[in-house]
Amino acid sequence: ILNVEQSPQSLHVQEGDSTNFTCSFPSSNFYALHWYRWETAKSPEALFVMTLNGDEKKKGRISATLNTKEGYSYLYIKGSQPEDSATYLCAFFATDSWGKFQFGAGTQVVVTP
C-alpha cells in the first residue's frame, strides 16, 4: 500500500483569507493525482485530474499545482468563502496498480464568516 499524506489535517480560515494545503505521494510510478472535494452530507466530487509534472489547474477561486518529481501537490483557495468549507481529498494513481487509487486522509477546511 502506497503512502499518500495530506497536511494539515484541518484548517480554520477567516472569510476572505487565502489558504493552501499539501498532498504528498510517492514520486515513482506516477500516473495521476486527483483532488476531490467532500462537503458534509454530500458525495465527494472531483475537482481536478492532474497528470503532468508542472500541471496547474484552476476552477474559480480554487487552483492546484503538481510536482511529480518531488511527489507533492498543493491546493490553493483564494479569498475563502463559507461555501468552501469541506474536506479535500487527494488520490494517487500509480502506473502499476490500475483501479487502485490511494487516498490521503483529507484536509478539513472550515471557513468562518
Add this chain to the structure above:
Amino acid sequence: DGGITQSPKYLFRKEGQNVTLSCEQNLNHDAMYWYRQDPGQGLRLIYYSQIVNDFQKGDIAEGYSVSREKKESFPLTVTSAQKNPTAFYLCASSYQASPPKLFFGSGTQLSVL
C-alpha cells in the same frame, strides 16, 4: 438524474450476521468500486470491478464479498468474518478512462449492535 445510489444510509449489524449494502448507478459506467472510511484515515479500497461478472480484491477485501451480475449494480456483503465492520462505506463508479475519474455515492454508515 444520473448518479449513484447507495442504500440504506444507516445500517446496523448484529454479531454473526451478514449484511448487504446496495450500490446502483445509471451513469453507464463500466467500473465500480467499494471504499471504506475510518476516522482519521484515507478511503481504503475493498473491491473493484471493471466489467460485468468480474471483480478484483482491493487492499482490505478480507471479510467482504461482492457480485457484479449487472452493469448497474455492485452490492457489497459484509460477512461475519469481518471483525471490525463499523465504518462508513462509499461506492464509486467510473468510465474506463485513463486515468478514471471517480463518481461517488452518498455512503452507508454501518454500525455493530
